[in-house]
Amino acid sequence: MSSSENLNKLSGQGVSIWLDDISRERLRTGNLEQLIREKNVVGVTSNPTIFAGALSKGDAYDSQIQDLAVRGVDVGEAVRAITSYDIRWAADVLRPVYDATGGVDGRVSLEVDPRLARETEKTVAEARALWWMVDRPNLFIKIPATQEGLPAITQAISEGISVNVTLIFSLERYRAVMDAWLTGLEAAQAKGLKLAGVESVASFFVSRVDTEIDKRLDAAGKPELKGKAGVANARLAYAAFEEVMNSERWQRLRAAGARPQRPLWASTGVKNPEYRDTMYVDDLVAPGTVNTMPEKTLDSTADHGNITGDTIRPFYEQAWNTMAALKEAGVDYDDVVKVLEDEGVDKFEVSWTELLDSVAKKLAG
Template sequence: MSEILKSLSDQGVSIWLDDISRERLRTGNLESLIRDKHVVGVTSNPTIFASALSKGDAYDTQLHDLAVRGVEVEEAVRAITTYDIRWAADVLRPVYDATGGADGRVSIEVDPRLARSTDKTVAEARALWWMVDRPNLFIKIPATVEGLPAITQAISEGISVNVTLIFSLERYRAVMDAWLTGLERAKANGLNLAGIESVASFFVSRVDTEIDKRLDKLGTPEAKALKGKAAVANARLAFAAYEDVVNSPRWQALKAAGARPQRPLWASTGTKDPSYPDTLYVDELVTAGTVNTLPEKTLDAAADHGRVTGDTIRPFYEDAWNAMAALKEIGIDYDDVVRVLEEEGVEKFEASWNELLATVSAELRKA
């Protein structure tokens, strides 16, 4: 068992694995990660499923049966992905029970091609919630402008939501408002608020990737000194915004009615720049009441040489504000950065979804 990951968990950080595959499930690998590396949740996305389907033979029998039945490719994708999610949810059910529903969660994403359609996103969220039929499920809904009312509607119906693709502080505040509105409607509908969970996935490494690229173009000593500073600062200020909300009378009224907080989740935490420490977005984003979802490579690195030195968020708000102010001063357009990142994020997930459809289509033809 990793003592470093135990220390991270003891600090109040929930460690989730950013990966799933049937091979991982059938070999018992997920159970071993829960036992040995303090993993208490799993996230998935179209890229992860496309990768899983391209390796090994774990899906061959189901693909064969789907092909024999003449199932259309999109229905086949749903059958394959929801099977894995149900299985993972069952593996994590003891964690869910032990943590009162906070952890032991497994996330599945709505079709990313629906990211700009509120009504279709809501319909998809309902369908996935029904198909998986596990209380420890999260439906991932992107934090696009069109996704915000879908988040509210899903939560108002008692569907637990993992809000994904959050890059900007302004959008994060809108996400928290959508979540609170959903809870208020759920309360008005007579639902048990204690059973509705949510996390908000704030993306980290991509912020540095985009801003560092712009800093390199500037090429000044001041610009170079700010490389690798933006992502951590942005995430720290997101947590400050979260603290503002959970200290508000609006949240306190919902909390008194049994509601649970929407925890910030650090996503995209594998470093993209090899010159940065591979545990940068783990070590520098430690505070109680957060989730860090890690690719296995980052999980292994954190287990081996991560640095858990206590709270690395709350004491550093001023540093974060100063870093963001310095970026603005030298000409980095934050609003344009987060706009580009959201557009690219949606496009990347759409491309992965299309790749997944193509992979399944090809496998069905072979089966």
């Protein structure tokens, strides 16, 4: 258990604490093991932006890149080799957690090439390749929740590949994600696969929703509603999750050994310095969830978080009222979530390109 009472409370409420960061340096120094021991960290997520940042600092990757250069490996395969190396290492560090939790936690996520976000077949092919390359049972393959990503999620799940569905912003798309996951489990069951080994989480983004909606509220002259949309949206996502968990469809799969696709709160670092720096942790506590935090947010929660119990289910009506008030203020929810999805895909593509360029320069010496 952590020395932090706040983190112990959070874990005790059924929230799995994951770190939203990975780097060779963090692994090499034993920092990840330390966070597991001292900060209740039971999982790790990565994305192209995180890898691009890690590669830009220090010399931790130089030796591997030199070997790749000698072998004449092209830049795309070099990036795969570099990222999968870190993911395998992190998965091995987290393996005791995976074993202790029966495969629920101790997970590490690796994202498919974000340039494939609008291409179903290529996403599936990439997911298969990464699953084979990392070759760890506690791996999650991250697939974006674009319209084209939905059938890729179903296909990957049906083949026994554990999936972290990323870039979810809207309640409608989240319901479609859960449907894609259930359809994949049903197909896996029809093939005779053991459902208990096929895990999934659904990464519902929080702070970016406030960032986009706050801009629109400023323009509309409604500042009193700022900083409320992200939490309200996530709380209603949990309500949708509960509906699915109570469905006959899920109960049939559960009886066959399947486990829930847990909601994962992503983008939980507060962007606006005027807001409480732990609001996306304190206000999104409910059993069977994951909160993946940047280290700064993790440290802030340990130091001065306010963990008071379930802060989702008692506030469903308040969340609906908030969304109604936003609509009345002229905020077009459908447009907001479309903009956020498009921006999310674009941002990860830019980071991926930066990663490719950085590796290409290092390969060239």
